[in-house]
Amino acid sequence: MLKGKTALVTGSSSGIGYAMAERLADAGANIVLHGLMDPAEGAALGKEFESRFGVECLFSDADISTAEGNEALVNASLEKFGQVDILINNAGIQFTASVEDFPVAKWDAIIAINLSSAFHTTRLLVPGMQARGWGRIINIASVHGLVASLQKAAYVAAKHGIVGLTKVVALENAEKGVTANAICPGWVDTELVAAQFQATADRDGVSFEEGKRRTIIAKQPVPKATQPSALGDLAVFLCSDAAATITGASLPVDGGWTAQ
Numbered sequence: 001m002l003k004g005k006t007a008l009v010t011g012s013s014s015g016i017g018y019a020m021a022e023r024l025a026d027a028g029a030n031i032v033l034h035g036l037m038d039p040a041e042g043a044a045l046g047k048e049f050e051s052r053f054g055v056e057c058l059f060s061d062a063d064i065s066t067a068e069g070n071e072a073l074v075n076a077s078l079e080k081f082g083q084v085d086i087l088i089n090n091a092g093i094q095f096t097a098s099v100e101d102f103p104v105a106k107w108d109a110i111i112a113i114n115l116s117s118a119f120h121t122t123r124l125l126v127p128g129m130q131a132r133g134w135g136r137i138i139n140i141a142s143v144h145g146l147v148a149s150l151q152k153a154a155y156v157a158a159k160h161g162i163v164g165l166t167k168v169v170a171l172e173n174a175e176k177g178v179t180a181n182a183i184c185p186g187w188v189d190t191e192l193v194a195a196q197f198q199a200t201a202d203r204d205g206v207s208f209e210e211g212k213r214r215t216i217i218a219k220q221p222v223p224k225a226t227q228p229s230a231l232g233d234l235a236v237f238l239c240s241d242a243a244a245t246i247t248g249a250s251l252p253v254d255g256g257w258t259a260q
């Protein structure tokens with residue numbers, strides 16, 4: 001379905017981004033893998049994708065916390081593939097503290113990686129999509145793009161910001177064959193949230209699995225975490241012709257978290 005297309009997935013060295021890259025490669029897209037990973041290991045991962053899926057891959061370890069880092073990532077992608085048709089802005093970090101204690105450097109890093117990076121990659125890649133009359137931009141926001149939680153000032157601000165950015169990009173490209181959507185997951189089974197599951201387990205003196213269950217049900221009516229592969233399947237659907245008129249949407253995949 002996506003043969004001949006190229007997808008850049010930021011933060012695809014692990015977690016949700018990795019699963020998205022797998023599903024897109026399985027659908028035939030060439031892939032730019034990206035993340036903070038040893039370059040030799042990243043290159044090996046790219047080779048593995050090439051043999052598993054019969055697509056071409058590039059790995060980049062550009063630090064996307066700066067405009068220059070995003071430019072390096074985009075330039076490397078264009079140098080290798082000539083174009084990027086599918087852009088998934090997925091890389092993200094988390095830090096928790098009350099607003100009065102929030103370290104300024106952590107605020108700046110979360111806004112840069114979780115929000116500004118998507119601005120940079122989009123501004124650099126959307127002109128090519130417009131010129132070709134086809135493009136898909138998928139921003140991995142969060143339920144925290146729609147509602148708030150305690151201790152997550154920077155994360156919630158960045159995720160609300162990316163939902164807003166998505167809407168503007170959707171409107172500006174509505175007649176150009178380019179869609180922009182945000183996916184808003186609740187709890188997803190990845191390393192990013194494992195520490196939060198462990199913290200509940202430690203607090204309550206229970207196993208990791210029980211800590212995980214308690215963390216999830218504190219927010220989600222559905223008592224289980226979403227699997228990263230399910231988000232990969234959604235991304236592939238958003239790249240299909242059937243999704244051509246889905247744009248500017250913020251799609252919760254959150255076990256009913258935001259239905260309450």
Ligand code: NAD
Pocket residue numbers: 010011012013014015016017034035036037061062063064065090091092093113114140141142143184185186187188189190191192193
């Ligand atoms: P993860 O920690 O497994 O992956 C994060 C990725 O971002 C990694 O590839 C990492 O190398 C990359 N990254 C981080 N900082 C970077 C930097 N400065 N430069 C380049 N790359 C950088 O996390 P995940 O759970 O897969 O999260 C992916 C996205 O999904 C994030 O935006 C996160 O906010 C969002 N999300 C996650 C959950 C969840 O429950 N896991 C829920 C909602 C939203």
